[in-house]
Amino acid sequence: MxxxxxxxxxxxxxxxxxxxxxxxxxxxxxxxxxxxxxxxxxxxxxxxxxxxxxxxxxxxxxxxxxxxxxxxxxxxxxxxxxxxxxxxxxxxxxxxxxxxRIPFTLKGDTQRVVTSVNSLVDSVISSIEEERRIEKSKDELITNVSHDLRTPLTSIIGYLGLVEDRQYHSEEELLKYTNTAFNKAKQMKSLVDDLFEYTKMRQTDTPLTIAHLDLTQMMAQLAASFELEANEKGMTLVTDVGDEPIHIEADAEKLGRVFNNLIGNALKYGGDGKHIYLRAKQLSDREVAVSVENDGSKIPEAALGQVFERFYRVEESRSKATGGTGLGLAIAQSIVSLHGGYIYVTSDDDLTRFVIHLPIKNGDRLKRPDVKN
Structure with a gap:
């Protein structure tokens, strides 16, 4: 018209x-x-x-x-x-x-407008979903912390209440109550310390104290420091790092925390095995792989994808008995990520392996390939 x-x-x-x-x-x-x-x-x-x-x-x-x-x-x-x-x-x-999304295809600048609008909507929806996920994650964190703090706190209040009301019949019974309250307080402190460490490691701007490390020497020191505890559990620590030194740029203290967590978990939850293997290998001029392995009971298939989630425990009762907070592996993953690397776990009837890939040079970031558990 x-x-x-x-x-x-x-x-x-x-x-x-x-x-x-x-x-x-x-x-x-x-x-x-x-x-x-x-x-x-x-x-x-x-x-x-x-x-x-x-x-x-x-x-x-x-x-x-x-x-x-x-x-x-x-x-x-x-x-x-x-x-x-x-x-x-x-x-x-x-x-x-x-x-x-806008379904039609046009020509020229108008199509650029359509593409930009669809991309903007995708970005907004992604941001909304990420915000919801973060909010849900915060709620879960508060719920888990409240639950894990309430149990020992209730015990502390209960036993100290007995002491306050002098409801004990002997000094031995009094010491038993105070010792139980003391152990529960240490459990709470361990949880708070791990929670503080986890939240600090989750921040991308957390500073790292970078130094030149010899992984070969570090593995030997770790084996020596855990040797007594391993012997008490009837286990043997075996190192396999080769003859040549492996040098990387990393934060020694934070990486030590990672290996301590992994070896500690192997001692706690792989105690029915006989060996813990510490292996390190240089894969290329920019990447090394370190693994902590044990021949104890394997991790169930359904749990492999969740072991790095905070507060997750493969066996609730056993973890509580050993004093685990459920944050150790989450902290380890965050520290490895800060270094630009990645960590994953595999488990079968022979070995459970926690494998860490780290860049040799500080500032490099490794891209994780698809890893099947």
Whole structure:
């Protein structure tokens, strides 16, 4: 309809211009003579055609102009219709249909608008989901901390209440109550310390004290420090690091915390085995792999994907009996991530392996491949 109206208006305009020009020429003999001279002096093409009818030339030019104007108007209106469709799709998404995206494909800058809008919606939805996940994670953290603190705190209050009310029959019984309260308090302190360490390691701007480390020497020191505890449990620590030293740039204290957690877990939960293996190997000029392995009971298949989650315990009763807070592996994962590496676990009937990949040079980041448990 807009095209038809535009054509009618242009025809009327053209007719008006032609009438006005004709009137000007008819009333001005000098202009007539000038046009005649131009017609005789202008030739077109090799055959030397002369311009005998200026009206036809003018009409042809007007037609070209009119076609251009109609095309511009129609294209402009078409783009406006496209924008209205895009705005309609945006209103539909804004009304709560967040899984919807603008489905049509256009050309030129309008398609760039559609692509940008879809990308923006994806980004917003991703941010909303991430915020919900973080909020849920915070709620779970508060719930887990409250639960793990309430149990020892209740025991402490109970036993100290017995002492306060003098409900004991001998000094031996009094010492038993205070010793139980003391152990529960240490359990609470361990949880708070681990929680503080976990939250600190989760911050990406946590500073690292970088130094040049010899992993071969570190493995030997770890084996020596846990040798007595391993012997008491009937286990043997075996190191396999090769003959050549392996040097990396890392935070010695924080990496020591990682290996202490892994070896401590192997002693606690792999106690039915006989060996704990500490292995280190340089894979390339930018990557090393370190593993802590034990031949104890394997981790259930269903638990392999959850062992690095905070407060997760493969066996609740056994973990509580051994004093585990459920944060050790989460802390280890956070420390390894701060160093630009990654950690994963595999477990079968022969060995349970916690494998750490670390960059040799500080600042490098390793990309974790798909690892099947």
């Amino acid at each position: 807009e095209g038809i109206v535009t054509v009618v208006i242009l025809l009327l305009l053209n007719l008006s211009v032609i009438v006005i020009l004709n009137e000007m020429i008819q009333t001005n003999p000098g202009l007539q003579d000038g046009i005649f001279i131009i017609k005789r002096s202008v030739f077109i093409g090799p055959a030397h055609y002369q311009l005998w009818s200026w009206e036809n030339i003018f009409i042809a030019l007007m037609i070209v102009f009119d076609v251009g104007v109609v095309y511009w108007r129609l294209i402009r209106r078409y783009h406006q219709m496209q924008l209205r469709h895009i705005i309609g799709e945006l209103h539909y998404i804004a009304n709560g249909h967040f899984d919807h």
